[in-house]
Amino acid sequence: xxxxxxEQYNNIGLLVLRCTIGILILFHGIANMSSxxxxxxxxxxxxxxxxxxxxxxxxxxIIAPILILIGYKVRLNSLIVxxxxxxAILLAHSSDIFALNxxxxxxxxxxxxxxxxxxxxxxTGAGNHAITTNSKWD
Numbered sequence: 001x002x003x004x005x006x007e008q009y010n011n012i013g014l015l016v017l018r019c020t021i022g023i024l025i026l027f028h029g030i031a032n033m034s035s036x037x038x039x040x041x042x043x044x045x046x047x048x049x050x051x052x053x054x055x056x057x058x059x060x061x062i063i064a065p066i067l068i069l070i071g072y073k074v075r076l077n078s079l080i081v082x083x084x085x086x087x088a089i090l091l092a093h094s095s096d097i098f099a100l101n102x103x104x105x106x107x108x109x110x111x112x113x114x115x116x117x118x119x120x121x122x123x124t125g126a127g128n129h130a131i132t133t134n135s136k137w138d
Contacts, residue, residue, distance in 0.1 A: 007128075014127030015071075021117040022069035025081060028114075029061025043092055060084025068121065071130020075122050076137040082118035085111055 001009075032040060037058075041051035061084060064077040089097065089111050096107035106112065125138055132138045 011127035011129055014121075014124055015129040017117065017124075018068050018071065018074065018121060018126060018130075021081070021114065021121065022065040025061055025065040025114055026069070029057070029065065032057055032061060039092075047091060057084065068126075071126045071138075072132050073135060073137040074126035074130060078118040078121040082115055082122065085115040085118065089115065 037054040040054040040057050044051050044054055060080050064080040064084070067077045068074055068081065089108060093108045093111055099107040101107045101109075126133065130138060
C-alpha cells in the first residue's frame with residue numbers, strides 16, 4: 001500500500017474514532033444533563049466537594065464531545081474528556097477498578113473505553129477530516 005493511501009485510511013480511522021467517542025460520550029452527557037446532574041451532585045456532596053462543580057461535567061460530556069465530533073482542537077478537548085472520565089472513575093467507580101462484572105468483563109470497561117479513547121485522540125490528533133488541523137491542539 002502506498003503512503004498516500006495509508007494516510008487516507010488513517011484519517012478515515014481517526015474520523016471514525018472521533019465520531020464514536022464523541023457520540024457515545026454525548027449520549028452519556030445528555031443523560032446526566034436530563035437529570036440536572038443529580039447523581040453527580042450527590043456524589044460530590046458525599047466527598048464534601050461543592051455540588052456546583054457538577055456542571056463541569058457539562059463541559060466534559062457535552063461541549064468537548066461536540067467539538068471532538070466536528071474536529072475543533074481535538075487534542076485539547078480530548079484532554080478535557082479524559083480528565084472528566086478519570087475523575088468519574090476515581091469518584092464513582094473506584095471500588096470497581098479491580099472488579100469484573102457478572103459476565104466476566106471489566107466492571108469499568110465503558111468508562112475505560114471513554115478514557116483511553118480520549119487519550120488516544122490526544123496523541124493522534126484529529127486527522128485531516130476536521131475543522132481545524134493547523135494548531136498544536138488539533
